Amino acid sequence: MSTSPENPEHALLAWAKDRYPVGKFAEWAKHKTVPIGPGSFWYYFGGITLFLFLIQVGTGILLMFYYKGSSDTAFESVRFISAKVPFGWLIRSVHAWSANLMILSAFIHMFSVFFLRAYRKPRELTWVSGIALLGILFGFGFSGYLLPWNELAFFATKVGTNIIGVIPYVGDPIMYVLRGGEEVTGATLPRFFALHVALFPALLTVLVGGHLFFIQVQGMHEPEGWKAHPEQRKTMPFFPHFFMRELLLWLIVLNILAVLAVFFPAELGIEADAFAPAPAGIKPEWYFLATFEFLKYMPAHVGPMEGEELGLLVISLGFIGWCLVPWIDRGRSRLVTAIVMVAGVAILVFLSVMTYLGHVA
Ligand code: HEM
Known part of the structure; x- marks a missing residue:
């Protein structure tokens, strides 16, 4: 290969090859393929979630240039970003909308890998790391909501942390640490700010790294029927075919995001006042609505337990069951698979109905 200055691209490649195993990476990229089957469309949602996360990092860093994370200054600094900083309102709106789309996309991704049964051996840890990722996304949403220090966020945080406090044994200390006191x-605010910009990004980066590492090592899940009928096997090269399609989808998502951010900019409301009465109709973000609504339907007491306590116990057991799905359905019994799939549909319907009821209530 020529390293002449007339061919700077080749010169750069030769420079890199002399120092790093570039050839091995190129070889790996050339052979990476993606299975093409009835569910292939859903394979794009993991990448879309990743793309939205990158947007969150970019816009979040820009917001930090002006945001001041103390209760005396936070509201004013967000007003300044929205009103005075050039394109500040746009960056803030993109950050808010992208957070919502990212959680929606992670939900779609989770249910699609569930119904494709991509959680089965050897992908148990990919599944569990995915659930941990979704948990961190919830943490991002919950902590970020308080940061503008407006009335709605203040009271929603009161309600949200109250619910955490109901969890038996561990709830009270967690609530105390999160609040920095009884109330x-x-x-x-500084605690939520620290979680939002330091702890959660660090955890998410490590977990996304692990999640993607597992996928690279194990390859993508292939439709079950291919084992018995290898002649049906169809794949697509990752570079450039799948990658280009993914990029096109990212561009479409970026456009949707731009339209939402421009036509429905993030609102600010009025500044939080701890001594003001709680406004009527306080609701959490849509992704917490199902839990919120479910707990509302619980009676005050069930036997020796408080209704909310029992509700949280049911949710916790459901969550543990969801984490254990790869070990419950190992693909050895059709009956178990059918039960797990029906349970998945029931959970999806339950979440949708509760979220809708919470929205219209
Ligand atoms: C920040 C959140 C997440 C990101 C950035 C992410 C990213 C990705 C990417 C890029 C892929 C490969 C392409 C694909 O199959 O879509 C993938 C695959 C996978 N993800 Fe996620 N994911 C996230 C959350 C989750 C969640 C919540 C779950 C489920 C609980 C999950 C479980 C899986 C599984 C089992 C696979 C393997 C699919 C296969 O082999 O076909 N992920 N993820």
């Missing part, structure tokens, strides 16, 4: 006060 939501100015001491709560």
Whole structure:
């Protein structure tokens, strides 16, 4: 290969090859393929979630240039970003909308890998790391909501942390640490800010790294029928075919995001006042609505337990069951698979109905 200055691209490649195993990477990229089957469309949602996460990192860093994370200054700094900083309102709106789309996309991704049964051996840890990722996305949403220090966020945080406090044994200390005391006060905001910009990004980066590493090592899940009928096997090269399609989808998502951010910009409301009465109709973000609504339907007491406590126990057991799905359905019994799939549909319907009821309530 020529390293002449007339061919700077080749010169750069030769420079890199002299120092790093570039050839091995190129070889790996050339042979990476993606299975093409009836469910292939859903394979794009993991990448879309990743793309939205990258947008969150970019816009989040820009917001931090002006945001001031203390209860005396937070609301004013967000007003300044929205009103005075050039394109500040747009960056803030993109950050808010992208957070919502990212959680929606992670939900679609989770249910699609569930119904494709991509959680089965050897992908148990990909599944569990995915659930942990979704948990961190919830953490991002919950902590980020308080940061503008407006009235709605303040009271929603009170309600949200109250619910955490109901969890038997561990709830109270967690609530205390999150709030920085018995109540939501100015001491709560720096804690949420630290979680939002330091702890959660670090955890998410490590977990996304692990999640993607597992996928690279094990390859993508292939439709079950291919084992018995290898002649049906169809794949597509990852570079450039799948990658280009993924990029096209990212461009479409970017356009949707731009339209939402421009036509429905993030609102600010009025500044939080701890001594003001709670406004009527306080609701959490849509992704917490199902839990919120479910707990509302619980009676005050069930036997020796408080209704909310029992509700949280049911949700916790459901969550543990969801994490254990790869070990429950190993693909050895059709009956078990059918039960797990029906349970998945029931959970999806339950979440949708509860979210809808919470929305219209
Ligand atoms: C920040 C959140 C997440 C990101 C960025 C992410 C990213 C990805 C990417 C890029 C892929 C490969 C392409 C694909 O199959 O779509 C993937 C695959 C996978 N993800 Fe996720 N994911 C996230 C959350 C989740 C969640 C919540 C679950 C489920 C609980 C999950 C479980 C899986 C599984 C089992 C696979 C393997 C699919 C296969 O082999 O076909 N992920 N993820």
